Amino acid sequence: MMAMMDHLLVVPVLLPLATAALMLLLGEGRRGLKAVVNVLSTTLGLAVAVSLLLGVAGRDAPAAFGVYLPGNWPVPFGIVLVADRLSALMVVLTGCVGLASLLYALARWQHAGVYFHVLFQLQLMGLYGAFLTADLFNLFVFFEVLLAASYGLLLHGGGGARVRAGLHYIAINLVASMLFLIGVAVLYGVTGTLNMADIAQKLPAVPVSDRGLLHAGAAILAIAFLAKAGLWPLNFWLPPAYAAASAPSAAVFAILTKVGVYAVLRLWTLCFPADAGASAGFGSEVLVWGGIVTLAFGAVGMLASQQLARLAGYAVIASSGTLIAAIGFDAPVLNGGALFYLASSTLAGCALFLLVELLERVRQVEVDPQDLDDGNGALPAFLDAEPLPGTNLDDNEEALVGRVIPAALAFLGIAFAVCALVTAGLPPLSGFVAKLAMLSALLEQSTPAAWALFVLLILSGLFGAIALMRVGMRHFWTAQDRPPPRLRVIETLPIAGLLAASVALVLQAESGLAYTRAAAESLHAPHLYIDAVMGARPIVRTPGVTP
Structure with missing residues (x-):
């Protein structure tokens, strides 16, 4: 059973690659067939991700790792894929976000470009690979x-706003990629390896004369990761880029910033633990205070945003700042709550980006007088009738009793309310559970930085609640004279699924927190990861014997 789970590690990488190749062979047409293939492949990828999560969750340390050697080369010379509790969680989130975004795109956005399905699968391949790889070079490749793929998805649909935002997005990410390569080269020059576990194993033996070069390489690499994670002041590109992207593309982008957060968390806890000697906790203050400033910037940006799409972008920045600050404290209990918050904020952020287009559709619908005309220039009887005596009236002397809320508006209102509660961290949903766990852990720190983060977590929730309440009033309370928008089931189904997952996090909060705390404790015991990776052995094949 354990060996079978280890072999499943390569499926999330190969499946999207094979699907993208197949759809390229189908040519530019056959979009219906491509959509079916894409949905089946993405669903299968999510099922495999869930199997990986259940597999690692069912194991106890030190066996709570799945390790696979795709080329059957010995460590650290070949490619290594590793699944632990953290990477399995990220893979499941990727599958959830990917499937929801794809289903939403089937309504209309798949028709806005020829290679949407191919780019989508390559995006999933890169995300899955980044979360599962165990060496820096392949992390760069993924x-x-x-x-x-994200460059193409951001420009998907065309338009001047997307092109301008796309150019900024491409420029900042090309610079970050260059820094990534420089940092990897420096670390390779110091340690002689690119395998993460091997790097962590060799760091204590780095001579004092090379320690400064080691720290310089780690800092350059961290800048690349933090730029992708949206750390202030490197996040100026994020709100306009995410706001300009199409709804399904922006929804996928909700997890892109988490790739940078994941890379920082993985490498920082692995390479600079408390027992790393002179390098112990390197850069922790930068992470803490940089995350705090980023959280404050995102909260103020949410409060200042007049457009829902930009507000959602600033919410992503606020969540990244929260996670980066929590990482810097090097506290397993705090990081356990932060990982629960990561899952909650990612699901809510994806749903919010999908809701943006539907809510804007409410404001764009205009009343056609002919729809209210019975052909004789008079209103229909049920609209022209006088209210009955004793009927409650609103400010416009119109009857309140018997007024029916259209199903589309009811769905949008409930979905937006749930998203707002999760994003702002208000009870009783998963955002509140995550923030409460982090606030409780911060009370045990008793440092100025801990108190600053404690206060900001509360204020950011208040700012987010005010901003989202204002947006809700604009879209629902002032839309009385507009007919309800027309929604397709394929557009509402993925949003309902994401919100149902957020509710499930609350219903299973105890199990969820136990899982994320176990993941955090594993991260803060880096020898478990090192032993699992360095202990992997290639399969020895005997000639003439089938393995």
């Missing part, structure tokens, strides 16, 4: 795959 980064570039997902970024190249």
